[in-house]
Amino acid sequence: MDKIEVWRLLDLGIAIGIFLLFLLFRRLFVRFLFTFLMKRLARMELAARVLEAFEKPLRGLFVLLGAYLAILYYVPAHWTPLLVVHKLFRSGMILLIGGGLYNLSAVSSVFMEGALKRFGGDDSSMLIPFLSKAVRFVVIVIAVTAVISEWGFNINGVVAGMGLGSLALALAAKDTLGNILGGVIIILEKPFSKGDWILTPSTEGVVEDITFRSSKIRTFADALVTVPNSTLADQPITNWSRMGRRRITFTLNVALDTDAERLTMAIDRIERYLMDNEEIDDETIMVRFNEFKESSLGIMLYYFTKTTAWKDHLTVRQETQLAMLQILKEEGVQLALPMQRIVVGGESGEARHEGNPERG
CATH class of the missing domain: 2.30.30.60 (SH3 type barrels.)
Structure with a gap:
C-alpha cells in the first residue's frame, strides 16, 4: 500500500470521525443543552416555544452539518459532484428552517394566540386552527419554491404554470372553494x-x-x-x-263559568309568585286574562327563566306550573274540561244538551 492510499484512508477515518463527532454533539445537545435551555427559558414563554419548535430541526442540523463537513474534508476541492453536495446542503438548510417555522405555527403557538386576541376571539374560537393551517401552507410553499430556485429552475415559469393550474383547479373544484370561503366567513364573523x-x-x-x-x-x-x-x-x-335567558309561554285554560273576582285574584297571585321567584327573570313577566274560548277562559303566561340550560330550564318550568296549580286550587278556580255541544232536531222542536261529554 503506497503513501497516497494511506493518506486517503487516514482522511476517510478523519471524515468519519467528524461525522461521528457531530452525532455526539447531537446527543449531548438533546440530553443536556436543550434540557438546560428549556429550564432557563421556562419563564420566557415566547423563547421557550421557539426553542421547542426548532428542537427537531436542530437535531437534523447536526447530522446535516456533520455529513457536509465530512464530505468537504474527504473529497478534493476540484471534485465536480461537489457542486451537487453544496446544493444538497443548502436545500437541507432550507427544509430544516421551514420545518421549524412549520412547527412554530402550531395551534399552541404564542403567535397564533396573539393573533386570536387581536381578532377578539376566545379559547373556543376556531380562528387559531384556521390561521395555523394557513400559515403552514404558506411556509410549505415558500420552502418548496426556495428549494426549486436553489436547483436552478425558473421560478417564473413555475409560478405561471401554477397560475394556469390554479385556474383549472378552481373551475373543477368551485364547490370545494365555496366551502372554504364559507369556512372563512364562519370563523371571522363567529356566528x-x-x-x-x-x-x-x-x-x-x-x-x-x-x-x-x-x-x-x-x-x-x-x-x-x-x-x-x-x-x-x-x-x-x-x-x-348565546341566550341570556330562556322563554316560557303558554295559555292556561280555566273553566268558562269561573267567577271574575276569583279569576282576578288567581292572576294576581300567579304574577306575584313569578316576580318573587329567584329563578325567574323579573324584567318580563306577563300574566293576563286575554281570551274567550268556546269552552274556557284563556290566561296567557309569558316569562323567562334565568338559566338557559335545558335540564335546569325544564325543572324551573315544572316547579312554576305546579305552583300555579296550587294557587288555582286555593282560589277555587278549576281548569277547563272538554266541552261538547249536541243539537238534536225533532218534529216537536229542538232539544239541546250542553256540558261535559263524560256526564252523558
Whole structure:
C-alpha cells in the first residue's frame, strides 16, 4: 500500500470521525443543552416555544452539518459532484428552517394566540386552527419554491404554470372553494363556536368541529352531521347557547263559568309568585286574562327563566306550573274540561244538551 492510499484512508477515518463527532454533539445537545435551555427559558414563554419548535430541526442540523463537513474534508476541492453536495446542503438548510417555522405555527403557538386576541376571539374560537393551517401552507410553499430556485429552475415559469393550474383547479373544484370561503366567513364573523348549540333549517345540535370544508354537528339523537360551510354561510343560524335567558309561554285554560273576582285574584297571585321567584327573570313577566274560548277562559303566561340550560330550564318550568296549580286550587278556580255541544232536531222542536261529554 503506497503513501497516497494511506493518506486517503487516514482522511476517510478523519471524515468519519467528524461525522461521528457531530452525532455526539447531537446527543449531548438533546440530553443536556436543550434540557438546560428549556429550564432557563421556562419563564420566557415566547423563547421557550421557539426553542421547542426548532428542537427537531436542530437535531437534523447536526447530522446535516456533520455529513457536509465530512464530505468537504474527504473529497478534493476540484471534485465536480461537489457542486451537487453544496446544493444538497443548502436545500437541507432550507427544509430544516421551514420545518421549524412549520412547527412554530402550531395551534399552541404564542403567535397564533396573539393573533386570536387581536381578532377578539376566545379559547373556543376556531380562528387559531384556521390561521395555523394557513400559515403552514404558506411556509410549505415558500420552502418548496426556495428549494426549486436553489436547483436552478425558473421560478417564473413555475409560478405561471401554477397560475394556469390554479385556474383549472378552481373551475373543477368551485364547490370545494365555496366551502372554504364559507369556512372563512364562519370563523371571522363567529356566528357560533365549538361547543355551541345551534339550529339551522337543515339540522340542530352541538358544534364539534369547524374545518376548511365543513362543520361537524352532533345532533341530540347522537348522530354526527357534516354540513358544508357554504351551506351554513347561506342559512339563518340560531345560536341557542348565546341566550341570556330562556322563554316560557303558554295559555292556561280555566273553566268558562269561573267567577271574575276569583279569576282576578288567581292572576294576581300567579304574577306575584313569578316576580318573587329567584329563578325567574323579573324584567318580563306577563300574566293576563286575554281570551274567550268556546269552552274556557284563556290566561296567557309569558316569562323567562334565568338559566338557559335545558335540564335546569325544564325543572324551573315544572316547579312554576305546579305552583300555579296550587294557587288555582286555593282560589277555587278549576281548569277547563272538554266541552261538547249536541243539537238534536225533532218534529216537536229542538232539544239541546250542553256540558261535559263524560256526564252523558
